[in-house]
Amino acid sequence: MKASTFVKAATLAAAASLIFTGCATGGGGGSATNGKAVWNEPTASLEGVTLTFGGGAVSDAGLTQVMDAFSEATGAKFEKVAYPDPYEQSLLTKVAVGDMPDLAAWQPTASQLTTLQPSKNLLSLDDAPWLDDLDPAVKDVTGFVGDTRYAALVTSPSVMGVYYNKGLFAQYGITEDPANWDEFIADAQSIKDQGGVPFYEAGGDMWPTQWWPQVQLAEQAQDGLWERVNTNEEQFTSPAILDAITEYKSLIDDGLFNADIKTATVIDQANAVLTGEAAMAVQVNALLLQMQSVSDTETIDANVGWFPISQDGNIATSIPDNKNGVVAFHTGDAEQEAAAAQFLNFWMTDGYADYIEAANAVSIKPDVQSPAGVPEVAKLISASLGTSVGSMQSLAVANADLYLNMAKMIQGTQTPEQVAEATQRQFAGLAQAQGLDGF
Template identity: 25%
Template structure:
């Protein structure tokens, strides 16, 4: 969600890939040179700084391991999900691929498509933070190396806020709705949204459900599959109240995320005052548009008055590298190389990702990203993106239903029923 821009890094305190030299052991061909190996690597880092950094890492690994060729497939978020779903449904998986963990990874594990790499990465596991690792571990076994972790929050244009006479970010939902109205009154488009891609819209409903029902409501729904309870309906009603204010940019229903006229570009070019997005937002804004520099600020999703959730509860996720069940050993070694401290720290310093290992915090230079990292460190609870936390069909229905609510074609009650129907069938 473009969660995609930041989902392919992490770091460890030792140099991976067979030790500091980064060379992978391979079977010998006729007692001489190692047998040729091709690694099929799928990732989503379509913009800099990560696009260039990952290409450099691949070339470095190939130079250290002349018998290895890395074939990278780089796709936008939605295209990636669609292609990976098609391939995995056929019983196959790339050698190395981006994962967000959660229910989607669990389904791939259950289908026997993902390698258990616990023993292969035992030497580096202690160097990652527990929070970063948790999404890729099941029953004490490890199925991926974390590459990023962060939270979703509001990125805002300080100059446009000042134009509307807004002196500080809103801390409550009612104040947020008032902020939207003030911005509109000042002739400013309040919010940029990639309506076409749907996943950015689900952030609003998920956060409102968290703030109103608390984290326990989302966890309970994963068990009883019931999204028709009052707290979920109320979340939909509050999102409808926002949509009724017509806060989004003109043509938002057909807008992508990272495209030249998409959500990130609208925000980066000063065409809207806010966007609800993850920690990768500044880099994407600068890549798709001009970027806001010092005019860019960040604030957490507001508290909802009377809600059971805490404003300290965070919603988001990171990303990791999963290894296909039939992948060659070199795929694991490349994952370790990608996640070596000296490699990953460069991505953190460039503002592409946040730390996922112990002791890497000082590499965060951007003040807004430091704020995100601080928020993450002090989070009272954490919820993974709903389209990854729940089984794929349920997550897709959440995205589709929220898009229908925002677009005005379904009511809060109807989308609650639709999501529940799919969840019940999957459960």
């Protein structure tokens, strides 16, 4: 799992600012489609058409399968465009000068879609033919900027939650999932008191650190926290967010984490929970994918469980990544735009069952069964989306580098207050670049 899957705001700021200041030359509403996707039949002939697809992380096996199937059905060809890491920054730089692929994998959150200046550069997918066939619990979870849908959701979105080792829970006498944050921490303390390692954090990879404050904020996110942050009514320095950051630091100081928290990686984290070196990890779907890369479904099902956690209950926090979403660009070439939309239509209709099978992913269409090899944890995660709340990345107007500052706190170079202050400064700068009121 590369850190670029969860976009680094600092590395994107310069590229995004080119778009916000009007340097992009693509799109602009000059084509016959006027920025709205045209939905031709999924298998209509596209002989002689070549579609470019910008890299990213949309399940390589599944993407290859659906591309091959579409080519066979329509005669279209594909050119995969690889962008240097960090992928998102490289693609934004290209978009800023009008050099866009026809389609690209992209994190379908409001903050990341906004960096593409979607009203100018992306096709609206509001009238996509497959929308009514999606699971109602996930249909409208993500993909929007304002009221306009700009991303196609192709797999079940990633979710923040707690992965745990079933054997260790049994060993330490934990027979039920905790029902709120206090019970969660009480279970962790019980594990520590009995000589175990309650939590495992991948501080060396840095990006996972941001999940800890976010899961604590689920109820407040439901109550409009990020909307208030977006208008500068609240800040990262306000008590709600600062207290969540401080709580995480306190848990570290209390010795509830792995001793090598400063250097441990997500690979280490996956192995620790899978093998029982540690009891729990707060993570997103990336941890399951890492487990699947080193183990099989039977072993994962036998050893790993999952539950959502929030301050007052078990509200999940969704964080779609670029494995989940695809965008189609408004290039100004009506034929290419229609072909790109047709590919999305095929992907999500005629080609979806075979795609999900090849990707070994949870289906988001009730009439298409998930493959038999999907781990039970993946099904639990997907089922939590019906009562989930959006993450900072989903609901805030910009994705500031909270995780970098959190990682500095783990290393001992920033206090919780400094984490909040640094994150707020960057968030305000990104909001100003978008011309938002209040900043």
